Amino acid sequence: MNSILYLAWRYLLWHRWKTAILVIAVTLVLYLPLGLQLVVQQTARDMTARADSSPLLLGSRGSPLELVLNALYFSAARPQSLEYGNLQLLRDTGLALPIPLYVRFHSQGFPIIGTSLDYFAFRGLELADGRQMVQLGEAIVGATVAQDLGLSPGDSVVSSPEGVFDLAGVYPLKMTVVGVLAPSYTQDDGAIFVDIKTAWVIQGLGHGHQDLNKPAASAAVLKKEGERIVANAALVQYNEITPENIHSFHFHGDNTANPVTAILPVPRDDKARVLLLGRYQSDNAVQMVQPRTIMDELLVTVFAIQAYVLVAMGLVSLATVAVVLLVFLLSLRARRAEREAMFRLGGSRNLIAALMLAEIFIVLVAATVVAALLTAATLMWGGPLLQAVVMH
Amino acid sequence: MNRLTLITAVLLAAACSPAEQPKSLASYAADSARLEIYTVNYPLAWMAAELVDDMAEVVFPAPGDVDPAFWQPDVDTVLAYQQADLVLLNGANYARWLAKVSLPMHKLVDTSSAYKERLLAIRASPVHSHGPAGKHSHGELAFTTWLDMDLARQQLQAIATALSQYLPHAQAEIMTRAAAVEQVLTRMDSQLSSLGQSLHSVPLLYSHPVYQYLQQRYQLNGKALHWEPDQEPGLDQWQVLDTLLQVHPARIMLWEAEPLPAVTAQLAQRGIRVVVFQPMGNRPLEGDFASLMAENIAGLERVAPR
Numbered sequence: 001m002n003s004i005l006y007l008a009w010r011y012l013l014w015h016r017w018k019t020a021i022l023v024i025a026v027t028l029v030l031y032l033p034l035g036l037q038l039v040v041q042q043t044a045r046d047m048t049a050r051a052d053s054s055p056l057l058l059g060s061r062g063s064p065l066e067l068v069l070n071a072l073y074f075s076a077a078r079p080q081s082l083e084y085g086n087l088q089l090l091r092d093t094g095l096a097l098p099i100p101l102y103v104r105f106h107s108q109g110f111p112i113i114g115t116s117l118d119y120f121a122f123r124g125l126e127l128a129d130g131r132q133m134v135q136l137g138e139a140i141v142g143a144t145v146a147q148d149l150g151l152s153p154g155d156s157v158v159s160s161p162e163g164v165f166d167l168a169g170v171y172p173l174k175m176t177v178v179g180v181l182a183p184s185y186t187q188d189d190g191a192i193f194v195d196i197k198t199a200w201v202i203q204g205l206g207h208g209h210q211d212l213n214k215p216a217a218s219a220a221v222l223k224k225e226g227e228r229i230v231a232n233a234a235l236v237q238y239n240e241i242t243p244e245n246i247h248s249f250h251f252h253g254d255n256t257a258n259p260v261t262a263i264l265p266v267p268r269d270d271k272a273r274v275l276l277l278g279r280y281q282s283d284n285a286v287q288m289v290q291p292r293t294i295m296d297e298l299l300v301t302v303f304a305i306q307a308y309v310l311v312a313m314g315l316v317s318l319a320t321v322a323v324v325l326l327v328f329l330l331s332l333r334a335r336r337a338e339r340e341a342m343f344r345l346g347g348s349r350n351l352i353a354a355l356m357l358a359e360i361f362i363v364l365v366a367a368t369v370v371a372a373l374l375t376a377a378t379l380m381w382g383g384p385l386l387q388a389v390v391m392h
Numbered sequence: 393m394n395r396l397t398l399i400t401a402v403l404l405a406a407a408c409s410p411a412e413q414p415k416s417l418a419s420y421a422a423d424s425a426r427l428e429i430y431t432v433n434y435p436l437a438w439m440a441a442e443l444v445d446d447m448a449e450v451v452f453p454a455p456g457d458v459d460p461a462f463w464q465p466d467v468d469t470v471l472a473y474q475q476a477d478l479v480l481l482n483g484a485n486y487a488r489w490l491a492k493v494s495l496p497m498h499k500l501v502d503t504s505s506a507y508k509e510r511l512l513a514i515r516a517s518p519v520h521s522h523g524p525a526g527k528h529s530h531g532e533l534a535f536t537t538w539l540d541m542d543l544a545r546q547q548l549q550a551i552a553t554a555l556s557q558y559l560p561h562a563q564a565e566i567m568t569r570a571a572a573v574e575q576v577l578t579r580m581d582s583q584l585s586s587l588g589q590s591l592h593s594v595p596l597l598y599s600h601p602v603y604q605y606l607q608q609r610y611q612l613n614g615k616a617l618h619w620e621p622d623q624e625p626g627l628d629q630w631q632v633l634d635t636l637l638q639v640h641p642a643r644i645m646l647w648e649a650e651p652l653p654a655v656t657a658q659l660a661q662r663g664i665r666v667v668v669f670q671p672m673g674n675r676p677l678e679g680d681f682a683s684l685m686a687e688n689i690a691g692l693e694r695v696a697p698r
Contacts, residue, residue, distance in 0.1 A: 091497075092505075097497070097498045098497075099497070116494070116496065116497050117474060117494050117495065117496040117497075118496050118497050118498050121496065121498075131467075131471065132471065132474060132494070133494050134467050134470045134471060134474075134493055134494060135467075135470070135492055135493050135494070136492045136493075138494075195494040197491070197492070197494075246492055247464070249492060250491075251491065
């Protein structure tokens with residue numbers, strides 16, 4: 001038996017290119033439907049898990065899907081913002097702990113999430129290094145961000161301008177990294193977290209500048225009319241918040257009119273969740289959505305598309321199997337002289353048949369092993385790899 | 393958003409692996425056996441301490457020589473606030489450092505939330521303008537709310553309610569204690585109301601603009617200066633006072649602390665009597681909120697017309 005396998009193995013090695021093509025073809029037939037199924041199932045499971053862990057979302061009226069994808073998965077599509085004052089209204093109901101989310105800005109391709117410390121407690125995010133953010137201008141980075149950008153406490157990240165030609169728009173703000181989160185294997189690993197107030201500073205709603213009453217700022221004073229001081233463009237505005245200048249940072253007016261992209265209410269209990277849904281049902285300005293429901297609707301579409309893809313793959317697999325069979329049959333015909341030579345040398349018909357079957361067996365085993373390895377790799381790295389491909 | 397984008401977004405989530413479980417509000421409750429309550433000023437610390445006795449630890453970490461309203465805690469102190477089970481806020485934008493730090497919202501209790509409409513606005517700094525935001529001032533709200541005993545009572549109620557939620561087993565005891573403290577505040581409110589009637593037509597001076605709520609509640613007729621008890625006013629400040637006295641002939645001046653003897657003497661020359669009325673934003677060296685407020689009231693009674 002060993003000699004048959006050895007002869008088959010040597011034959012396949014001699015015809016290595018033909019063997020490789022056969023192994024690849026069979027591997028793909030085995031792996032592709034399985035891999036797709038696994039990726040989609042894993043995706044569905046993970047997405048619904050994150051949606052399940054976020055029972056409600058409050059956002060501005062508009063696409064609920066955009067709201068959910070932005071607030072839970074930090075997607076680039078930004079829903080219309082709503083006023084921060086809604087958070088206090090929600091808190092006043094006593095039905096839920098509201099957590100603000102302002103997902104708008106980026107730094108080196110990673111989303112900057114403006115939120116409160118409650119977010120970390122709610123998601124169960126732990127610090128692996130450093131400390132929690134304390135004051136304006138401090139940032140906590142996710143494990144992936146820290147790894148990809150080589151960040152550790154004490155380093156800095158700079159927010160990206162929203163548009164190259166938007167000279168009057170958002171200025172970059174240099175923020176100090178004070179902590180790195182332990183991996184959570186969620187979207188939080190790829191995010192930069194700042195206090196909601198820091199996000200407003202990035203937007204320019206809060207800022208720090210020279211004290212216009214001090215002589216050092218005299219060059220920046222355009223005119224004084226009683227208690228009113230008008231500054232000119234020479235007024236130095238700070239693009240980094242330091243212990244030396246933090247006292248000069250301020251917000252104009254009440255924060256209640258400042259924007260957030262979503263509010264994540266953590267209901268006191270299930271009854272509170274239902275009550276909140278009812279309260280916001282007829283609100284024309286804001287909407288309360290259940291992320292799980294929205295994701296289920298989306299996944300129905302995904303599964304429908306997956307079914308079409310699987311049917312198409314089935315047809316391609318049939319064609320591939322037919323081609324592989326053809327290759328084997330043509331190979332047998334082409335090797336008639338070889339078989340006759342083996343017969344004359346004393347090889348029985350059974351032995352020769354066994355040799356041919358062994359070759360097919362080895363190809364199938366090799367393809368199965370490669371397909372299994374690919375499936376295992378998909379289970380481990382399918383998501384991140386796909387993410388990397390899409391990001392680039 | 394087109395469907396392709398949606399599908400991409402779905403597939404992107406493949407990066408996740410462990411399932412997440414929702415957290416309830418109850419899970420945020422303190423793990424430690426003893427509740428730790430942090431406050432931003434002394435009156436709140438006093439009220440909380442009166443309510444919890446030894447059931448919880450009340451911490452007011454500001455150093456004794458600073459005004460907690462303008463104090464800037466260091467990083468370690470803010471981290472301690474973050475670790476507390478409950479943080480009692482005064483509201484009215486008191487403690488400006490709060491606007492520049494991160495604290496967990498679920499631990500914050502704004503004791504002024506019941507009377508937002510009664511907060512008094514002040515203009516504390518010049519109006520200025522730069523950029524597209526238009527003119528603005530960094531002025532704030534008057535914040536010594538506890539000098540209005542009615543507002544102090546409401547702050548006490550807010551603290552009692554919050555503590556009852558955190559210490560449900562001690563709710564009855566907390567409410568009993570709250571009733572006792574409320575009686576003290578109510579008595580002071582009556583005394584100050586009577587004093588307000590006596591002083592209604594008497595022009596007063598305040599060494600600092602911190603008595604807005606006292607004036608509002610008890611119908612006092614005072615004008616505020618910007619004098620410090622431990623500093624001798626400059627010539628220009630005396631001139632401002634003399635000018636003011638021509639239109640506002642005050643004979644009583646309320647001080648946050650005892651002024652320098654020389655200042656007292658010069659005021660006496662102008663016929664002005666000094667009355668120490670401590671706002672007690674910070675912890676007093678001796679006594680507590682109740683005893684010192686009683687002294688404040690007694691001081692006013694001594695100068696009020698019979």
